[in-house]
Amino acid sequence: MHGSGSGDEPGASAGSGVDHEFLALERELAVFLRRARASSGEMAREVHPDLESAAYGLLVRLESTGPQRATDLAAYFGVGKATMSRQLRALEVLGLVVRANDPDDGRASLVRLTDEGLARFRTVRDARRGRYARKLAGWDRAEVAELARLLQHLNERTGS
Template sequence: MSDSGPVDDTAFARLVFELNLMSRHFPATVRRRPGFALDRSAFLILTRLDLNGPLSLRELSEAFQLDISTINRQVGAMLRQQLVERVPDPGGGVARKIRATDQGMAALTADRRQRAAGIGSVVADWDAADVAELGRLMRKFNRSVEQIEHNPWPRPPQTGS
């Protein structure tokens, strides 16, 4: 699995267990906490639009590796909530693009703050080095998944150290 030798079966089993447990905690925490404006799909679509700018339904479908009808349904709900709008392709293409509205960006900003506060409360008593190390390892894990799926996810510019 790595250049440093085989992964210990116990360590690997613990990793699998903890990742499964984390996938249980995060959505449940968001649903239980009041004040979130966006559902999971709207949060992720707005995040992608924030990082990439306007995208077509096909580009969103490819980015999320979902059927275009699923993306169309999710974007349709977001259009009704005025979180996104259809705009002409800034590059002059035929397909219309989906762009976040000011209302959508405000909801995304609010939900990001809410999520950061929740995660902050979880790691409040951690050493800064542990927080940085978890972030580094999560980024490494996510990039490995993206490489296997041939589907890189854009990341915001790094701030600070």
């Protein structure tokens, strides 16, 4: 990687004031995110042909945390209540999630994966994990652990 201010990063403007390392990071994250969105769409369709790609993340969250309030899900994903409500309705219609009364607050409900939703999600998730393992098979395990640590650090710093 080039040092700061070297001026030879493709696409870098001389007066941008941004270090080349940050420009390279921005470029690589943009590629990574484009690929992740495409992959998320593919995985969503594998769970159910009518599942929106954005809703796949809801399944990931519900599987990892267990039942959640819709308002907590909306806050976690940084979307409005109406958007979350629409996505959850679509998942309910597909039989992937169900709402139940919150035992701690009778006015609220919790969203959880159905048995069918959990089974479909885990099948797709396990296949995805296998693809990651194959793609990173040549990496040293310490490198994989370091990448995970750095991504976690980035997520913690850039989250809401």
